[in-house]
Amino acid sequence: MNLIRAELxxxxxxxxxxxMVVLLLAAFAVAAATTVADSHRPxxxxxxxxxSQAAVQIAHLEATHxxxxxxxxxxxxxxxxxxxxADCAEIDPARMAQLPVATDFLDGVFVFANQARPLLYTxxxxxxxxxxxxxxxxxxxxxxxxxxVNLLLWRPRREEVLRAKLTALTGVLLGFSAxxxxxxxxxxxxxxxxxxxxxxxxxxxxxGLGGSYGRGLVAVLFAGAIGFxxxxxxxHTSAALGTVVAYLVVWELGARLVFGVLGSxxxxxxMLSSYLFAWLSGEVRLWDGYACGDGAGFCDGFYTLGWPxxxxxxxxxxxxxxxxxxxxxxxxxxx
Numbered sequence: 001m002n003l004i005r006a007e008l009x010x011x012x013x014x015x016x017x018x019x020m021v022v023l024l025l026a027a028f029a030v031a032a033a034t035t036v037a038d039s040h041r042p043x044x045x046x047x048x049x050x051x052s053q054a055a056v057q058i059a060h061l062e063a064t065h066x067x068x069x070x071x072x073x074x075x076x077x078x079x080x081x082x083x084x085x086a087d088c089a090e091i092d093p094a095r096m097a098q099l100p101v102a103t104d105f106l107d108g109v110f111v112f113a114n115q116a117r118p119l120l121y122t123x124x125x126x127x128x129x130x131x132x133x134x135x136x137x138x139x140x141x142x143x144x145x146x147x148x149v150n151l152l153l154w155r156p157r158r159e160e161v162l163r164a165k166l167t168a169l170t171g172v173l174l175g176f177s178a179x180x181x182x183x184x185x186x187x188x189x190x191x192x193x194x195x196x197x198x199x200x201x202x203x204x205x206x207x208g209l210g211g212s213y214g215r216g217l218v219a220v221l222f223a224g225a226i227g228f229x230x231x232x233x234x235x236h237t238s239a240a241l242g243t244v245v246a247y248l249v250v251w252e253l254g255a256r257l258v259f260g261v262l263g264s265x266x267x268x269x270x271m272l273s274s275y276l277f278a279w280l281s282g283e284v285r286l287w288d289g290y291a292c293g294d295g296a297g298f299c300d301g302f303y304t305l306g307w308p309x310x311x312x313x314x315x316x317x318x319x320x321x322x323x324x325x326x327x328x329x330x331x332x333x334x335x
Contacts, residue, residue: 007168039110039196050102057100061093112192113199124216131224140237229321279310
């Protein structure tokens, strides 16, 4: 425990970590201030107009569904400009996840229920970058400056030292990310109450947001552990940064272009970003442009990736890198 306490103090005392915390909080403050400036409480007239627009939209959806049923039954002719799905249930308003509501038609009004998920994904993205940079610099600077060697003179057990560093890093990231993201969403909830409108905040909403919140915290831990592991393997902070940039340029951008030229189907299945989005949102719906190449009849070119598949991929990647870092750290010369 003394070793972990010492690592926690070393991590908190690093100027780079302190600078990153200040920049992160400043970015959040700017986002909140911008939202306050761009939002206002809706008036009674605005709410009434929005409710009317929502009612009109629902009526249109019901009429479209009814017409689809009548065309399928042969009671109405099919207009050549009409598009009808293979199954009218696909456009049945009763089966939609959410019907149009008044808050969907409010302009210049911050609606917390509509923006909570995007706000959460934004703060998670910032925290993942924070975790990656802090994790990489935390071990990379010590390896490059000889700090790890000095620490081993006090505690000459390599695996124990590296494990203590990783434990301290993940503990700090988890606590900081949980508090920061909760406070960030809480501020915007207050903005919705005082300077906008909260929207529909039912049990389903909070359950979905809570699930994304928990998965987001795990994603931050993955990012921190990956930065820590790659910097350990490369013995320098820049190794982690260079690896991330190289992956984004060579694979996420370059490989996508190559797959497009070759006409390969479902290239998103081999992209880490797809699994990351699926993990955060619970499920991501992707389009396979080559599934309907013959153009014969109805074809559904969409496919989904769920969070269980994403968890397997992210665990395999993080576990493999961390395991390799421990093996190499135990065997190589640190001087």
